[in-house]
Amino acid sequence: MRGGLAPNLRFCHPSVPSTLFMHCHLRRSKNGSLFFTPPPHRQLRFSRFPFPFVVASSSSIMEDTIRSAEASKPPFSVLFVCLGNICRSPAAEAVFTDIVRKRGLESKFRIDSAGTIGYHEGNPADSRMRAAAKKRGIEVTSISRPVQPSDFRVFDLILAMDMQNRDDLLSAFDRWSHKEKLPKDAYKKVKLMCSYCKKHSETEVPDPYYGGPKGFEKVLDLLEDGCEVLLDTIISQNS
């Protein structure tokens, strides 16, 4: 845990300016106390202060402190990607948003979708996809946009609907990474949506665009399964 805690902790040592703590690491000792240590690269500047500071030893203060650190965490960001960003990924965005909302976690997430092509840019989702989702109580509201280089920087997780989408994302990353100075391992953020499905054995969310109504239902079945597991996984890996 780093920074963001100073305003709560002014009481902990009157001789120390609260801004000092913005750069410090909050640690928990074996007996449960919380204390700050200076960051390794600033030890000289900090050496005149008597580190480590114990900042909380009662469990209620400690829990409040942890809660306030968690509240200042940036939201976890998820981008869903398909080809046109008018059928599968807007539906994934809507299904995941619905599940996140039902669990009261909307402030903890940033959720978006995009397409590997820009052909439908500016268009709302396909009316067949919106109608199928609406029957399940889910509003699909996103407007199509193509994937952009900054997505690899901004998003924590990028979920491809099928293997072609995943390959296209990885090729785009290869093309952009040098010029756009993208983090070297940002391609690892790309995963297949169906890798989170528990009740279905499909490996891809099939493209419903040229098919009939059953295709749209199948998309939603897969997404409802995958998005539940996705949320559980994110929560358990980030708690």
Ligand code: 4NP
């Ligand atoms: P999506 O579906 O990738 O799930 O949005 C498609 C949308 C448009 C096209 C193909 C698939 N298209 O060929 O225009």
